[in-house]
Amino acid sequence: TPRFAQFKLVLLGESAVGKSSIVHRFVKDQFDEFRESTIGAAFLTQTVLLPNNITIKFEIWDTAGQERYKSLAPMYYRNANCAIIVYDITQESSLEKAKQWVKELQRQANQDIIIALAGNKLDLAESDPSTRKIKKEDAFTYSREENLLFFEVSAKTGEGVKNIFQSIAKKLPID
Ligand code: GTP
Ligand code: MG
Secondary structure, eight states, rough: EEEEEEEEEEEEEEETSOOOOOOOOHHHHHOOTTTTOOOSSEEEEEEEEEEEGGGEEEEEEEEOGGGGGGGHHHHHHOOOOOOEEEETTTTTTHHHHHHHHHHHHHSSSTTOOEEEEEEEEEHHHHHOGGOOOOOHHHHHHHHHHOOEEEEEOTTTOEEEEEEEEHHHHHSSOOO
C-alpha cells in the first residue's frame, strides 16, 4: 500500500560552504556558479520515493550561514526531524564550524533528530588534490564517534547529493 510522510529538514553550516547549492541540486537539479548568499533562510520542498511505495516529502529550511543570522537558527532547527550540516572540504575552518553546529543540535534540538554531515565541493579536490584541506578519514571518524551519517558530495557535479536525502529518508520513522 502506498504511504506518505513529511518531515522537516534544516541545513546549517558556515557561509559559502554550499548549503543552498546542495538544496538547488536536489530540488531543481541545477547549479549556479554565482549564487547569492542567503538572507535569513529559504524554504523549499522535495519528495523522495523509497522502495515499498513510501513517499517522503522534505520541508527544507536552508539557513543563512553568515554570522549575523546565527541567532535565527534555533527557529529553524527547533522542530526539525533531520539536519544536514555542511562543510567545505577545501576550507579548514568550516569543519570546526560544523562541529559547533553538531554540539548545538545535540543540546538543543529534538532528542531523536537525524544528523548528516556533508563535506561539499568534492569536484575541487577531484580536479586538484592539493585543494583538499580536510581528510575524508578524519571527518568520517568524527561522524562515527558522534553517530552522524557522513557523505562527501559535490553540488556542482551532483555527485552524492541525492544519496544524502535518500539515506536520511531511510532512517526516518514511518508508521
Ligand atoms: P550562505 O547562504 O552564505 O550561508 O552560503 P551557502 O552555504 O548557501 O553557499 P552557496 O550555496 O551560496 O555557495 C557558495 C559558493 O560556492 C557559490 O559561488 C557556489 O557556486 C560555490 N559552490 C557551491 N557548491 C559547490 C561545489 O560543489 N563545487 C564548487 N566548485 N563550488 C561550489
Ligand atoms: Mg545559502
